[in-house]
Amino acid sequence: MLTEERHKYILDVLNSKGTIHIQEIVEVLNISESTVRRDLSLLEKENKLKRVHGGAALLQQKRTELSMNEKLLHNLPEKQRIGAYAAGLVKDGDCIFLDAGTTTYEMIKHLTAKDITVVTTGITHLELLSDKGIATYIIGGYVRSITKAVIGQTAREMLSKFRFDKTFLGVNGIHIDYGYTTPDPEEAAIKSLALKLGQHVYVLADESKFHEVTFSEIAPLEEATIITNINDPAIIKEFNSTTKIEMVVDK
Amino acid sequence: MLTEERHKYILDVLNSKGTIHIQEIVEVLNISESTVRRDLSLLEKENKLKRVHGGAALLQQKRTELSMNEKLLHNLPEKQRIGAYAAGLVKDGDCIFLDAGTTTYEMIKHLTAKDITVVTTGITHLELLSDKGIATYIIGGYVRSITKAVIGQTAREMLSKFRFDKTFLGVNGIHIDYGYTTPDPEEAAIKSLALKLGQHVYVLADESKFHEVTFSEIAPLEEATIITNINDPAIIKEFNSTTKIEMVVDK
DNA sequence: TCACAAATCAATCATTTTCTTTCATTTTCA
DNA sequence: TGAAAATGAAAGAAAATGATTGATTTGTGA
The missing domain is CATH 1.10.10.10 (Winged helix-like DNA-binding domain superfamily/Winged helix DNA-binding domain)
Structure with a gap:
């Protein structure tokens, strides 16, 4: 042994x-x-x-989740950079899925493409999206209070009726063996489904997510492109062997 | 172990x-x-x-903070007073529908009943509801940017699967002949549906809504109880002949 | 309101379980 | 084969547990 x-x-x-x-x-x-x-x-x-x-x-960190507000303060500049980069991937006329979470929230501020349609499970995103005049659909279901994400059977049913040009996900862990993970099984199910419905799938992740493993599996690494600010050549090489990884250039 | x-x-x-x-x-x-x-x-x-x-x-800090609905009633602005009164109608274990809008939003702050479930189409309500630890369901669908309400066919389908102990609606017009009305037909359809699904239905309305008529009909007067701060005996008598009207007592 | 009984509580201590440390033995690999 | 590493066993230390005690809180009925 x-x-x-x-x-x-x-x-x-x-x-x-x-x-x-x-x-x-x-x-x-x-x-x-x-x-x-x-x-x-x-x-x-x-x-x-x-x-x-x-x-x-x-x-402890892997079992208990931080609240939305606590998360927002964490690595904010990195999240903004990642969000801005990801927003640039959205083209005129795209129909996209935006996961709940702070990094995807940062994306919204930088969305400039015209005539886009956004479907989301993040209730914190709604006001900003609709204030920006973006056509917004909220997935219906139970609102999880810690993460402010919509979950549940109803949510999965409704979500499964959509198809997306691009899917943008946030995750809690990215690991070479365990893939993308997040603490809550219900949220993992939603993310996993959104991933399957997207033509191009992007996972937004600051460096704190790498090599982490949390409770529930979303998908194996190769099913999404990672967008990150990380610039450690070792890590990039490690993950590049399995999946695509795009770097936000650090200026 | x-x-x-x-x-x-x-x-x-x-x-x-x-x-x-x-x-x-x-x-x-x-x-x-x-x-x-x-x-x-x-x-x-x-x-x-x-x-x-x-x-x-x-x-939960909330438990102790509130419970003084009654006292607050005196010196609150109209909408808050109406909201506080309506919140008092919600009993432990109730499952209620909360319409989008500012008056129903005021209700949330004063909700003290335990183990309640709230279903809503108002995206502005979600954060407050879930922060208060209330079991919250959001109806899925298109987010109308002006009113921040969820509308559309999907929304009606999802909504129709619920039943409520109490339904709380906001409206734009209350008229003796034309009943309850609101400008947007889509929103009217949602309100009308929620009204049918509620065992007890309450319309929250300050005095500015009386004798007004807007574009889309929601329901005739008698299908809901009006909750208002109005105290003009003439108006009360007029509407009381057709429906029930509960006044928020002005002390 | 009061007193009383029942339930719950904190504190203590003996017992059991688990932990660390140490050392002898086995395995691995050059 | 021999040194280094990994393993297992054992003994004393540390931690967790359960039972017991008497104090405190709660509910009940007069």
């Missing part, structure tokens, strides 16, 4: 259940408690999990 | 039900009362909940 395999098992269980017991690992992998403890210590040092008495848990 | 798992259970139940009993936790998780108490103390210290005698509750 390779160390890598053990680590993968531990992280897999964590990502699907949120917590893991030492005893469980000992029994399933048939290794000693000492080894498990060493593994957990190591993974903790790499910031992959948090050790707790009796086992381990996902990092 | 990991501490994290217990905490997750407690917070999950809290988020879905609002309160939790210690005994319930003891039985479900099969752990001692001591441990439960320790967990609750810890979570309270982390600001995740508030301990109450016998268990714990979600912490």
Whole structure:
């Protein structure tokens, strides 16, 4: 049993259940408690999990989401740059999907294409969109209070009736193995659906999202183009091998 | 059973039900009362909940702030007074429809009933509603930029799947012969539909709306109860012959 | 309003479980 | 083969747990 395999098992269980017991690992992998403890210590040092008495848990950050307002303050200049770049991808007459979230919100301010139609699940986007005179459709459904996103079965049904020239998504995690992820399963389902309905799909992500994995999978990496401000050649190379990645030029 | 798992259970139940009993936790998780108490103390210290005698509750500042609807009624401007009065009609557990518009918006601030569900077409209402922790559904469809109301065929279809204990509408005209009217036919259609789906229907109207007629008919007078601050005996008598009219008392 | 019973609570302590550290053994790989 | 790394076992330390105590709060009925 390779160390890598053990680590993968531990992280897999964590990502699907949120917590893991030492005893469980000992029994399933048939290794000693000492080894498990060493593994957990190591993974903790790499910031992959948090050790707790009796086992381990996902990092707090990945389980609990920040509220919309808290998020907005985070990496704001980067988000604005990414938003502006993404807005430039929208052409006259396009019909686009705009995900809920702060980065896509920044996009709206920079939208200049004419005669575009925007479909969104982000209730914070609506006033700004319609004030700008953009033809706006809101997907109906339950309003999730933390993220101010519309979710639920009704929402998926309504969304599935649209087709988009371009889909713009926000995500919480981008990982070479686990793809795009977000904490809430319902939101992941919506994002995943919007992704399938878009001819071109873009994921907007500042650097804090890379190498992160959160609870719910949206799609594998290759199904979208990443738009980011990151300019670490190593990371770009790493992800470019699997998917397309467009950089916002840092001036 | 990991501490994290217990905490997750407690917070999950809290988020879905609002309160939790210690005994319930003891039985479900099969752990001692001591441990439960320790967990609750810890979570309270982390600001995740508030301990109450016998268990714990979600912490919500809103609970204490309001509840003084009555007092506020005196010195509020018209719309707020009407909104506050209407909010008082909403009882625990109600499922209500809230029309788009400024008067219905005022209602939200004064909503204090517990466990209510709100369905709305007013996109300006959404953030406030969900910030207050109210279960909120947005009707999907086209966002009309002037009134920030959701309209269209999709909206009517989605709306028609709901039933409401109470429907609260705003209108532009109230006339003894022409009934309730509003300028936009699409909005009229939505209002008319919401009216049919409500067990009790209330129209919120300040005095400027009386004797006015606008382009599109919503419904005849008798299909709703008017809530107004007007106190002209002549007008009250005139409309009372056809429908019910409730006055916000001016003290 | 009052008193009383029942329920809930905080504090304490013995017990159990888990953790860290250390060291001997096994495995890996040059 | 031999050094380095990984593993497992064990002992004492630390943490978590559950039971018990007496104090406090709550609800009930006079």
